[in-house]
Amino acid sequence: MKKSTRSVLKWVIYIVILFFLFILQTTPGFLEIMGVRPVFVLPYAVAIAMLEHERSAAAIGIVAGCLWDSATSRLFGTSVIILMVCCVTISLLVMYLVKSNVINNILFCLGTLVIYFLIDFVFGYLIWSYSHMGLLLVRNILPTIGYSLLFSPIFFLIMRKIRRKIYPVAEEDSSW
Numbered sequence: 001m002k003k004s005t006r007s008v009l010k011w012v013i014y015i016v017i018l019f020f021l022f023i024l025q026t027t028p029g030f031l032e033i034m035g036v037r038p039v040f041v042l043p044y045a046v047a048i049a050m051l052e053h054e055r056s057a058a059a060i061g062i063v064a065g066c067l068w069d070s071a072t073s074r075l076f077g078t079s080v081i082i083l084m085v086c087c088v089t090i091s092l093l094v095m096y097l098v099k100s101n102v103i104n105n106i107l108f109c110l111g112t113l114v115i116y117f118l119i120d121f122v123f124g125y126l127i128w129s130y131s132h133m134g135l136l137l138v139r140n141i142l143p144t145i146g147y148s149l150l151f152s153p154i155f156f157l158i159m160r161k162i163r164r165k166i167y168p169v170a171e172e173d174s175s176w
Contacts, residue, residue: 010166014048014060017159022067036143041068042083042116043152046109047159049087050100061087074124082119086112100160102153109152113145 021040024030031038045064049057064087065080072079090108094100121141125133 006166010163013162013166014159015063018044018060018064018067022064022071026071033147034143036140036147038151039113039144039148040151040155042112043109043148044155044159045083045087046090046112046152047105047156049090050094050105050108050156051159051163052091053095054088054091057087057091058084061085074120078119078123079116082116083112086115102156105156106149106152110145110149113148117141117145 018041021044025038025040041064045060048060052060061084062080065077065083068079068083069076090112093108094104098104121133121137125136130136
């Protein structure tokens with residue numbers, strides 16, 4: 001299979017899975033436990049960012065952020081910027097400093113989830129001085145982070161396997 005065909009196939013698979021996960025994430029009541037639902041788009045974007053170069057990581061961060069922004073009542077573009085910056089940073093860290101493995105995936109996903117939800121908490125609730133913000137943090141945001149983190153290694157291992165099927169190890173870029 002030609003390199004361009006592999007690239008197109010890879011991106012079709014990435015986007016189809018992203019849309020499927022977005023649909024699952026926005027399905028009311030899906031995997032809901034005590035009012036807390038997991039976030040699928042962010043751990044998936046982190047998994048892809050760990051497996052791709054910085055431009056591809058930026059692209060998946062932009063697409064994932066656009067999808068997530070389309071389903072929330074926040075200012076459109078907020079998730080795009082946060083996910084794009086986090087995905088590019090993760091990609092560069094994996095390219096130059098750390099290995100692409102499950103432990104690092106969990107740590108990167110935890111960091112990205114904390115950054116995203118902390119920014120959302122500060123600009124969505126804290127600056128407006130809503131009452132019971134501590135309850136929101138403890139009963140909603142922290143459990144969502146923990147619940148979403150459970151899916152991170154699953155997404156990473158599945159996407160790594162798909163990438164290895166498309167690009168066998170002997171044919172991968174030497175820079176990855």
